Amino acid sequence: MSLNFEFSAEHEAVRDTIRRLCRDELGPLVSEAEETETFPASVFRRWGELGLLGVRYPESDGGSGLDKISDCIVREELSYMSQAFATSWSAHTHLGIWPIWKIGTAEQRRRFFVPALEGAKIAGFGLSEPDGGSNVRAMKTRAERATGGWKLNGSKLYITNATIADFLLVAARTDPELKPQSISLFIVELPNAGFEMHKLRKEGIRSSETALIHITDAFVPHDCLLGETVGTYPVILESLSENRVGVAANALGMARAAFDAARSFADTRIVAGKRVGDYQAIAHKLADMSARIEAAHWLVYYGAWRVDQGTLDAATAARVKLIASETAVAVSEQAIRIHGGAGIMREYPVGRIHRDALVYVIGEGTSEVQRNIIARDLGFKP
Numbered sequence: 001m002s003l004n005f006e007f008s009a010e011h012e013a014v015r016d017t018i019r020r021l022c023r024d025e026l027g028p029l030v031s032e033a034e035e036t037e038t039f040p041a042s043v044f045r046r047w048g049e050l051g052l053l054g055v056r057y058p059e060s061d062g063g064s065g066l067d068k069i070s071d072c073i074v075r076e077e078l079s080y081m082s083q084a085f086a087t088s089w090s091a092h093t094h095l096g097i098w099p100i101w102k103i104g105t106a107e108q109r110r111r112f113f114v115p116a117l118e119g120a121k122i123a124g125f126g127l128s129e130p131d132g133g134s135n136v137r138a139m140k141t142r143a144e145r146a147t148g149g150w151k152l153n154g155s156k157l158y159i160t161n162a163t164i165a166d167f168l169l170v171a172a173r174t175d176p177e178l179k180p181q182s183i184s185l186f187i188v189e190l191p192n193a194g195f196e197m198h199k200l201r202k203e204g205i206r207s208s209e210t211a212l213i214h215i216t217d218a219f220v221p222h223d224c225l226l227g228e229t230v231g232t233y234p235v236i237l238e239s240l241s242e243n244r245v246g247v248a249a250n251a252l253g254m255a256r257a258a259f260d261a262a263r264s265f266a267d268t269r270i271v272a273g274k275r276v277g278d279y280q281a282i283a284h285k286l287a288d289m290s291a292r293i294e295a296a297h298w299l300v301y302y303g304a305w306r307v308d309q310g311t312l313d314a315a316t317a318a319r320v321k322l323i324a325s326e327t328a329v330a331v332s333e334q335a336i337r338i339h340g341g342a343g344i345m346r347e348y349p350v351g352r353i354h355r356d357a358l359v360y361v362i363g364e365g366t367s368e369v370q371r372n373i374i375a376r377d378l379g380f381k382p
């Protein structure tokens with residue numbers, strides 16, 4: 001029996017590659033993207049060239065043949081730089097294509113999954129609705145059979161990448177009855193005459209693209225019903241569980257970025273002749289932040305390891321996501337306090353990181369929803 005608490009040389013190489021990319025190529029794009037609230041979509045091509053969109057997918061399917069630990073390393077480093085960039089990456093490389101990889105037909109994989117890995121097509125995932133966020137089962141978007149395919153009607157809310165996407169995976173009810181088994185996924189190529197996009201302005205992850213979509217009589221050919229089967233709700237749940245571990249890695253990256261900024265500030269800011277970090281109140285904050293990050297770090301990579309072992313369950317994923325995302329919020333708030341007035345100024349990163357971190361106690365299932373999943377695992381009925 002052995003417990004290994006070290007990353008492999010291959011994992012370290014992945015971290016080096018993504019760090020260099022962030023420092024040399026992506027980092028310089030972040031400020032303008034934030035200011036203009038626009039995602040530089042050409043970045044997807046570069047990610048594709050470097051094999052960063054297929055990190056956790058097998059080489060035999062066109063991926064980079066690495067593992068979930070590597071995927072989480074990429075997420076952590078992207079989020080350290082900019083959570084908005086990491087969100088666009090995640091909505092594409094996990095939510096928008098994982099279900100196609102999992103259950104898509106050979107033709108669907110060829111047309112959508114492979115070009116998405118290359119960055120030639122951008123993907124997104126439309127699950128949430130105005131009345132169906134935490135409560136997915138309240139989904140109102142309907143898909144009805146039409147000649148040669150399906151007709152979709154309804155709306156989708158807060159959909160990442162929608163305004164820059166070449167296709168979206170859209171969840172819709174294929175049976176009027178309110179039961180989870182009647183929820184199916186459709187690959188909708190864009191533009192589609194029935195899809196009306198409204199770009200949303202946000203407080204957090206400002207440069208990632210997010211939209212409200214009104215769907216009116218949108219025709220989708222039969223071969224774009226994912227896996228050519230109805231009732232794929234369990235695949236959505238499995239995809240969300242894995243992505244919660246991924247999102248936890250994103251949160252870890254944000255927490256580290258906020259901590260590093262606070263530590264550096266505490267080291268250089270002199271008040272009454274002393275570094276502020278030498279005041280016990282500030283030093284203890286930094287100590288708590290560092291301990292929380294260490295705990296989140298090992299939990300995240302334990303979750304990734306469980307994905308790689310094929311043993312991840314929904315409650316473990318919820319625990320990992322809950323702890324890491326709340327850590328990012330708490331650490332970034334403390335980082336603002338350590339900065340004093342400077343923490344509120346835009347030239348310091350901690351305000352942006354805190355706004356971005358708050359998105360992740362909501363997106364991919366709120367902290368309350370994660371607690372419900374965990375409580376159900378404990379045998380209660382919240």
Ligand SMILES: Cc1cc2nc3c(=O)[nH]c(=O)nc-3n(C[C@H](O)[C@H](O)[C@H](O)COP(=O)(O)OP(=O)(O)OC[C@H]3O[C@@H](n4cnc5c(N)ncnc54)[C@H](O)[C@@H]3O)c2cc1C
Pocket residue numbers: 091124125126127128129130132133134135157158159160161202205210359362363364365366367368369372
């Ligand atoms: C920036 C951003 C990007 C997003 N990107 C995507 C995307 O690409 N695709 C997509 O499909 N979705 C996306 N989402 C949607 C996201 O998944 C939902 O916002 C989230 O699931 C919460 O749903 P809601 O906003 O409707 O909140 P609500 O469900 O209305 O929740 C409101 C409050 O009530 C609480 N609550 C609700 N139900 C319960 C309960 N049973 N027990 C206890 N408390 C409860 C919630 O925790 C929350 O505090 C995105 C959201 C954001 C903010």
